[in-house]
Each structure stands twice: as structure tokens, then as C-alpha cells.
Amino acid sequence: MANKIARVAVREQDPAARAANFEEVCYGYDRQEALTEASRCLNCKNPRCVAACPVGIAIPDFIAALAGGDEAAAAEIISRDSLLPSICGRVCPQETQCEGSCILGIKSQPVAIGKLERYVGDWKIANAEAPAKRPEWNGRKVAVVGSGPSGLACAGDLAAMGYKVKVFEALHKLGGVLVYGIPEFRLPKHKIVEREIDSLRRLGVEFETDVIIGRTLTVDELLDNEGYDAVFVGSGAGLPRFMGIEGENLNGVFSANEFLTRVNLMGAYDPATSDTPVYVGRRVVVVGGGNVAMDAVRTAKRLGAEAVIVYRRSEAELPARVEEVHHAREEGIEFRMLTNPTRILDDGNGWVKGISCVQMTLGEPDQSGRRSPVVVEGSDFEIDCDVVIMALGTSPNPLIASTTEGLAVNRRGCIEADDSGATSRPGVFAGGDTVTGAATVILAMGAGRRAAKAIDEYIKNL
Amino acid sequence: MFEILEKRILAEGICLMRVAAPRVARAALPGQFVIVRADEGGERIPLTIADYDAQEGSVTIVTQTIGVSTQKICSLNVGESLADFAGPLGQPSEFVRMPIDELRRRRYLFVAGGVGTAPVYPQAKWLSEHGVRCDVIIGAKTRDMLIYTDEMRRVADNLYIATDDGSEGFKGMVTALMKELIEVRGEHYDECVAIGPMIMMKFVTLTARSYSLPTTVSLNALMVDGTGMCGACRVSVGGRTLFTCVDGPEFNGYEVDFDEAMRRQSMYRTQEKSALERHKCNCYGK
CATH class of the missing domain: 3.50.50.60 (FAD/NAD(P)-binding domain)
Structure with missing residues (x-):
């Protein structure tokens, strides 16, 4: 029954008009459109979309909550696996991930999972003005290098666990590739990226711009002189x-x-x-x-x-x-x-x-x-x-690896890290493009979150 | 925000600022640069460090007003702040990493031109503090455009001045003065370091080369981020493309393709000119 409904087309700026401005191309779904599109999901017993999602978001569950009109529940379900739904909903290559494996796609059009994720993410930004509750400080400090997707995700999770987290950014603006690389017409900076960063600030995450780790400060100085218990390197692939x-x-x-x-x-x-x-x-x-x-x-x-x-x-x-x-x-x-x-x-x-x-x-x-x-x-x-x-x-910038004692890199200049983000150097974790080479926002975010878990375990065992 | 602790006009259109930037001051070494942004909306401007004081937590920069962005920087006053001050960037001067015994057997000749005189100072100062001999030539169009002469006199064994019009010191180009020092006075140097306008560095390198004097130059290429991300500062060195920001800013002068470097520097000249006109219009509009 449900799959008889055609995929809800998303409203977009007229091509002729938008080719001359920098406003967002895609307007996204409104509530009615989102609920209708959500109703198309078959809620498969064995959801292939979840397996195809790099961070394993419980896609049918959030879509079911949304179809029932409960945005808050949908947002909560996504947040278990993704910290940046409004961003990933816009920039993930859905056609090779979740939507590419949607069963509906075989005979007709897959569920517009990306657009639904974006709708829920934007709803969350618009409705989450109340300050996120700040957990009590556990007495430990973690430094995060780079304010791109992996750094933001790692910082957010650690702050929620009670760590005091400071993010060091080399440029004058926060967001990494989300602000210097992806254009406004694909990812609005003020409306989306800044709001995601604000929500981390409400969690207690501190940010310092104009600090080039490897030049202004080294990773060793962060650990030895600045009192950080661990460092996460999410410096991207900028060269x-x-x-x-x-x-x-x-x-x-x-x-x-x-x-x-x-x-x-x-x-x-x-x-x-x-x-x-x-x-x-x-x-x-x-x-x-x-x-x-x-x-x-x-x-x-x-x-x-x-x-x-x-x-x-x-x-x-x-x-x-x-x-x-x-x-x-x-x-x-x-x-x-x-x-x-x-x-x-x-x-x-x-x-x-x-x-x-x-x-x-x-x-x-x-x-x-x-x-x-x-x-x-x-x-x-x-x-x-x-x-x-x-x-x-x-390719990754060699600045950090070349100025950090005992930090191993591979032939391509990427920092060597295991699946949890642990590097050859105890207390130093890494994730995102600096480990994988240029990849996607969602992979970087996932790596940042796994590293947050590993950093928590590492510090608890100190 | 980075507070301006001191501001002095050194010559027409050249201003010195001592800026509170403790982290940069602690890490800075001779030869490195910073990226400065005057305000929100301001351009990221690379400026070679003219002095640093780790104890006070200050870094000195010297800016020549050539466009809107440098005008904005120079229009700020003591007590006001620069929006951004990031660094130290680039590789330190090679001598910083050389064995001190070897260094003390060497004799350096610095050739400084115009606003490029300022970044020569921390190098000469570092060498002087480490007991290494160095002479400095400062070149300028005319006496009023000379900067850093008192400071340099304190750290150089000999300070020579050349002005195009002869209003102070030697009358003529710095290259003619180099020739006189080496040929007439029989001075011997082991290394020449030239910092100034690209055209001056080109000719200093050619002159030094005729005496087989190894020469280091400090390039002031266009940059955006200053950390290796944009590649705007590409320069051909020994037939290879290098990035001034991370591989430099100092390079072996013999290997630098100066003509290409000068051409690349002029990349945005048209836009800069019209921006300057717009900026002036705004000022008069007030």
C-alpha cells in the first residue's frame, strides 16, 4: 500500500535564478511533505539501508517516528548515531549509501532518506533553543585539533560524557571543510553550520581559533604543558x-x-x-x-x-x-x-x-x-x-605528523590509526580525512565519535 | 582578538605594531611569518615577523600600506585589536638549526630593502645573540623611507645604508654597494640573505652569484590560509613547484624563478586597484 505513493519531489530554487545567487538550491521538505514521504517506508525487518549507512543510523525507526508525527522522537533516534543530521542530510552521497540500498528503489524510487534526515535535523536546530544540559565536569581535559566534522563529533561526545574539551582551529572561522570547502548554496553556514557549533558550545565545548597545531602549539605541548589528558587529531586532508x-x-x-x-x-x-x-x-x-x-x-x-x-x-x-x-x-x-x-x-x-x-x-x-x-x-x-x-x-597536511614525536604515518602521508582512532602514540587519537585521505563528512563524523569512546576508555584506564 | 600594545609610524605608509599574541611569541623563530586579519570581512594578510618577545607575549609586525587590507591594519590604534593573528608559520631561517660552532665560523651579509628591512632584524638579532658575525645593508629610495636603522646598528657588526638619491649613505642601489664591499673593500661573506621587493631580491641574487656567494631570499607570495591548503603561493624553485607558506618562505635564491614569482604576485592587481578606489570613496562619503 505504502509504496504506491510516489516519492515526494523536493522543492528547489529555479535553476536559472540560482545559477546567479549563492542561496541554498534545495528548499527541503515541509512538514506535510516529510510526513507523506516518511509514510512510504516499508519498515523492512532486515533494513538494508541501515547496513549501508556508514554510522548505522536506525533509519526505519526514525522514519516511523516521523511518519507518526513525532519529530522529537525521530531526532532522538538519529542522535544515537549521528550528531550532524542537518549537515549529513545535505551532503551525504545517499544514492550509494542508504537510498542506494532501499528496497523501494528496485521497482520505483527509494525513500528520500537524506531529505527526511535533513528535515529532522533542521527541526532539531529550530526547536532546540533550550540549553542542552551541561554534564558535571569529570576533572579531565581533552584537546581536539580541527573543527571539521570529525573534531566536532568527537568534541560533542566527549563533552556529553563530562570532559572539558577545547577545539583548536587553524583558520579564523570554525567548521573546517564545512565552511571553507562546501559552498553556501549546498550547506548554509549561518543557518546550519554555526547553529550546530552553537549547540556544542551549550554543551560546554570551548573553541580557540588561529591556533595551528604543529606551529603555534605542538601536540606534545598540549599533553605536557597545557594539561590535556588526550588529543584527538581531526586536521583533515587540506593539501x-x-x-x-x-x-x-x-x-x-x-x-x-x-x-x-x-x-x-x-x-x-x-x-x-x-x-x-x-x-x-x-x-x-x-x-x-x-x-x-x-x-x-x-x-x-x-x-x-x-x-x-x-x-x-x-x-x-x-x-x-x-x-x-x-x-x-x-x-x-x-x-x-x-x-x-x-x-x-x-x-x-x-x-x-x-x-x-x-x-x-x-x-x-x-x-x-x-x-x-x-x-x-x-x-x-x-x-x-x-x-x-x-x-x-x-592529501593530509604533514604539519602535525612531522612535529609530533612518535606519530606514525603511512605512505600516503595519512596518520596511522586503528578503527577506534588510536595512533602509534599513546594518548593521541586521530580520525577523519587525516587518517583516510579525502572522504565524506559522515565517515569523518563516525570516526570522531568512535575516537571519543576510545579516548574515554583510555583516560579511565590512566 | 589580539590587542595592539604599541604603534609607531616608521616612515610614510610604513607602520610598526607590537601585538599581544603570547602563543605566537613563545613559538616564533627568525624567518617565520604570521597571518593577520584586521577585522571581520578582512583579508588574510601574510606578514613576516619583525620581532618577538616570549616573556612579554608580544610579536612585532611592520606593515606597508599598499591596499585596502593593509590600510585597515594600519588604521588600528593602541588598545584596539586585530581580529586574527595566526602563526608562527613557515620554516624558520636555516641557520637556526645549524650547529653553533659551524655558524660562528661564518659571516653573514643581509641585504634589506624597504619594508623588508623589518624581518631582517630578528635574524640579525638572533645571530648577534648567538655570537655570529653579520653585516647589514639597508636600501631605500630616500632617507625618509629608511626604517630600523637604530635597531639594526645595535645587532649588526657593520650597518651600511644605500639610498637611490644619496640622501643618506651610499648613493645607488644595494647591489652596487654589495659590489663595493666585496670588490673594493675586500669583505668576505659566507652567506647572503636578501629580503625586500621581489625585483631587489632577484638582482641581489644575481650579484651574489657573480661572487659565488650563496644567497637566501624570503618570498612574500600571495596567500590565503598560509598553512598549505590553497596553493596560491606556488613558486618554482629548482624546477619544482613548492608552496611558499609551508616549504618557505625562505629559499635558495639561485633556484627561484623570480620572473614567475613577480608575475604571480600581480594576480589580483586589477581587483585590488578597484577595491582601493571603492575604499577611498567610502572614506570620503563619511
């Missing part, structure tokens, strides 16, 4: 990769990190309130196919440029969320698939005037299981552009 091709240092070539940081963190899209410049040019080529590439290309479009994605595999291999690719297309982004840059062209004055590419074809599957691209000989061609943005992934 941008480049291709190493000719012309990459021309004026007009940026890492996606730089471009997005200027716009998101520094607010360069609004010269009335921000002094930070951003250069957009007339026609922007973004190299890459992940979420960051989509964020960069859609940001460039919003700043008035023609914007093109260049990706060396085919559309089926695009690692970005399906929704982002769909939105990008709607907004008029041009996609050049099976195209790989070989050289960036100089206009004669040291600025970009185009990008030289080769056509690719798909060969045998590689280690990632995706068919690997092979160059089509003699297929060289040029794409006209005056800005090139490299969105090729990021």
Missing part, C-alpha cells in the same frame, strides 16, 4: 594536488581549495562585505569529477563565468553525488567527459588562454574497479578558457 603539467603556474590557474576558500571562507562573492579578491575570468575550466569539482564549477558559474567540467573518465564514473551533477547540468554547466588536460596555454603575458587536452577512451578496470581511461592517440585539441581550476583531490 591540494596539481597535475604537474606545463603551464600550471600561469596566472589564472588555481586549486579548487584556493578558489572555494576565497569564495566560501573569505566571502569573496560579496565585495561589499569582504576584502578578499577572487578572479573568475570569462570562461572557467574545472578539472575533476568529484563533489569539489562540482562545487567549484557551480561557484564559477554563479560568479558570472561560463563554466566547464573536464573529466578523464565517462559520466558513469563521476565520483560526485548524483544530485550535484544533476543540479550542475540544470544550471547550464558544460560537461566534457573522457577529456584529459595535457598542457595549459600561455597568452604570451603569463595568463591562461586555453587548455590543451586529449580524448580518452575507457580500458580495463583499475584497482578502484572503475574502467581506467586510455589516451586516444592523435586526439589533441584545445578548449578556450582564461581560468583553470584543479579539483584533483587533496
Whole structure:
């Protein structure tokens, strides 16, 4: 019966309008829409969605509570496994996780689990003004390095257990990748991210910005001089990769990190309130196919440029969320698939005037299981552009590992940590992208929470 | 917030600020820099540290007003605060990590130009405190633009001044003065450290190279975060692309592609100019 109802379409900003502003693309469900969509869930005995959720949220249970009109109960159920539902509801790749395994998806459309999670998360933010009760201090202190998803999750759980927690952030604003990386049109900073951080403040978590661990203070100093019993490192994967091709240092070539940081963190899209410049040019080529590439290309479009994605595999291999690719297309982004840059062209004055590419074809599957691209000989061609943005992934910053006595890293420069977050150094725990390399918000959040548990056990046994 | 404890105008458009930043002061070493933001909405500006006092918990910066952001920083007064003051960033000067015995056998020549004179001071001071010999050349357009001469005289074995118009000291470029010291006066140095405008560092490096004098330069590239995240400060050094913020800011001058570095510095010149015009309009509007 329930599955006869069609998936409730979510309201979105008109593509033509939103391609010129930074307001959120998706409006989300209202109460009626959410309750209707929730009623579609079959409440499977053996819920595949839960198994497919990186943190195992009791999805059918929260949806059942919501279908019964009890948002508070739904929020409580989610909060057992996720601290940031309003954020994960917006940025999780649901199509490869919960929704991708929803039984309804076989014959029709899966339950819109992400949109329901977002609805519950937003409801919680709007209705949780009463100060969270602050647990009594247990006399122990924990330092958290980085205020991104893993750090926030770890800090929140530890504070709830009674620890005094201080989060150190290198930048001037809290939120890590949630504020410098993910654009406003996908994740509103003031409405969502700041509110999540406020709720941690109400729990007693302290924050200090402008502290670069590894430079301003070291992990050893936190443990030896500043009186912390343990340290959680959630410093992310912030270093941008480049291709190493000719012309990459021309004026007009940026890492996606730089471009997005200027716009998101520094607010360069609004010269009335921000002094930070951003250069957009007339026609922007973004190299890459992940979420960051989509964020960069859609940001460039919003700043008035023609914007093109260049990706060396085919559309089926695009690692970005399906929704982002769909939105990008709607907004008029041009996609050049099976195209790989070989050289960036100089206009004669040291600025970009185009990008030289080769056509690719798909060969045998590689280690990632995706068919690997092979160059089509003699297929060289040029794409006209005056800005090139490299969105090729990021790797962890070596700053902490290189300044912390006895902290082991792997070949890729990621901090070595077991499933609980324990590193080679007693008292030092790590999680999120700094351990896994660039991954997702929900994995980072999950790692932060597991580390909080492990830190609690570690300190209790001191 | 980081309180301004002292403010002095050193020359037209060049201002010194001593700022309360205890954590930075404790960790700072010669050669490192900080990222400063005047206020909410302000740009993140990298500034090389001009002095630090761990006991007092203060760090000194010297800023030249060239755009809106540097104007904002310099318009703040004692008792007011900078919104952000993050650091120390970058690698310390190489000599900080060298064996002291070896260091004491060496003789350093610093060549400082314009506002770049300020970050030379903590280096010369550190060497002087550690019993290492160093001479300093300060170059400026004219006498009124000279800064840090008294401080430098206290820490350098010899202080030489060069002004373009001859209003003080040697008349001419710092490179001509280098030539005179080495060729005419027969001075011998083991290492040259040049800090100043990119064009000056380029020519100091060329001059030093003609005497096979190893040369270190401190680059003032464009940056956003200053911690390795954005890559705006990419510089070609010995054919490799390095990040000024985490691999530098000091590099072997022989290996730096100065022409590329200068070109990259001008990346936002158009936007900066129009921002400055807007800013001025606002001021007059009041």
C-alpha cells in the first residue's frame, strides 16, 4: 500500500535564478511533505539501508517516528548515531549509501532518506533553543585539533560524557571543510553550520581559533604543558594536488581549495562585505569529477563565468553525488567527459588562454574497479578558457605528523590509526580525512565519535 | 582578538605594531611569518615577523600600506585589536638549526630593502645573540623611507645604508654597494640573505652569484590560509613547484624563478586597484 505513493519531489530554487545567487538550491521538505514521504517506508525487518549507512543510523525507526508525527522522537533516534543530521542530510552521497540500498528503489524510487534526515535535523536546530544540559565536569581535559566534522563529533561526545574539551582551529572561522570547502548554496553556514557549533558550545565545548597545531602549539605541548589528558587529531586532508603539467603556474590557474576558500571562507562573492579578491575570468575550466569539482564549477558559474567540467573518465564514473551533477547540468554547466588536460596555454603575458587536452577512451578496470581511461592517440585539441581550476583531490597536511614525536604515518602521508582512532602514540587519537585521505563528512563524523569512546576508555584506564 | 600594545609610524605608509599574541611569541623563530586579519570581512594578510618577545607575549609586525587590507591594519590604534593573528608559520631561517660552532665560523651579509628591512632584524638579532658575525645593508629610495636603522646598528657588526638619491649613505642601489664591499673593500661573506621587493631580491641574487656567494631570499607570495591548503603561493624553485607558506618562505635564491614569482604576485592587481578606489570613496562619503 505504502509504496504506491510516489516519492515526494523536493522543492528547489529555479535553476536559472540560482545559477546567479549563492542561496541554498534545495528548499527541503515541509512538514506535510516529510510526513507523506516518511509514510512510504516499508519498515523492512532486515533494513538494508541501515547496513549501508556508514554510522548505522536506525533509519526505519526514525522514519516511523516521523511518519507518526513525532519529530522529537525521530531526532532522538538519529542522535544515537549521528550528531550532524542537518549537515549529513545535505551532503551525504545517499544514492550509494542508504537510498542506494532501499528496497523501494528496485521497482520505483527509494525513500528520500537524506531529505527526511535533513528535515529532522533542521527541526532539531529550530526547536532546540533550550540549553542542552551541561554534564558535571569529570576533572579531565581533552584537546581536539580541527573543527571539521570529525573534531566536532568527537568534541560533542566527549563533552556529553563530562570532559572539558577545547577545539583548536587553524583558520579564523570554525567548521573546517564545512565552511571553507562546501559552498553556501549546498550547506548554509549561518543557518546550519554555526547553529550546530552553537549547540556544542551549550554543551560546554570551548573553541580557540588561529591556533595551528604543529606551529603555534605542538601536540606534545598540549599533553605536557597545557594539561590535556588526550588529543584527538581531526586536521583533515587540506593539501591540494596539481597535475604537474606545463603551464600550471600561469596566472589564472588555481586549486579548487584556493578558489572555494576565497569564495566560501573569505566571502569573496560579496565585495561589499569582504576584502578578499577572487578572479573568475570569462570562461572557467574545472578539472575533476568529484563533489569539489562540482562545487567549484557551480561557484564559477554563479560568479558570472561560463563554466566547464573536464573529466578523464565517462559520466558513469563521476565520483560526485548524483544530485550535484544533476543540479550542475540544470544550471547550464558544460560537461566534457573522457577529456584529459595535457598542457595549459600561455597568452604570451603569463595568463591562461586555453587548455590543451586529449580524448580518452575507457580500458580495463583499475584497482578502484572503475574502467581506467586510455589516451586516444592523435586526439589533441584545445578548449578556450582564461581560468583553470584543479579539483584533483587533496592529501593530509604533514604539519602535525612531522612535529609530533612518535606519530606514525603511512605512505600516503595519512596518520596511522586503528578503527577506534588510536595512533602509534599513546594518548593521541586521530580520525577523519587525516587518517583516510579525502572522504565524506559522515565517515569523518563516525570516526570522531568512535575516537571519543576510545579516548574515554583510555583516560579511565590512566 | 589580539590587542595592539604599541604603534609607531616608521616612515610614510610604513607602520610598526607590537601585538599581544603570547602563543605566537613563545613559538616564533627568525624567518617565520604570521597571518593577520584586521577585522571581520578582512583579508588574510601574510606578514613576516619583525620581532618577538616570549616573556612579554608580544610579536612585532611592520606593515606597508599598499591596499585596502593593509590600510585597515594600519588604521588600528593602541588598545584596539586585530581580529586574527595566526602563526608562527613557515620554516624558520636555516641557520637556526645549524650547529653553533659551524655558524660562528661564518659571516653573514643581509641585504634589506624597504619594508623588508623589518624581518631582517630578528635574524640579525638572533645571530648577534648567538655570537655570529653579520653585516647589514639597508636600501631605500630616500632617507625618509629608511626604517630600523637604530635597531639594526645595535645587532649588526657593520650597518651600511644605500639610498637611490644619496640622501643618506651610499648613493645607488644595494647591489652596487654589495659590489663595493666585496670588490673594493675586500669583505668576505659566507652567506647572503636578501629580503625586500621581489625585483631587489632577484638582482641581489644575481650579484651574489657573480661572487659565488650563496644567497637566501624570503618570498612574500600571495596567500590565503598560509598553512598549505590553497596553493596560491606556488613558486618554482629548482624546477619544482613548492608552496611558499609551508616549504618557505625562505629559499635558495639561485633556484627561484623570480620572473614567475613577480608575475604571480600581480594576480589580483586589477581587483585590488578597484577595491582601493571603492575604499577611498567610502572614506570620503563619511
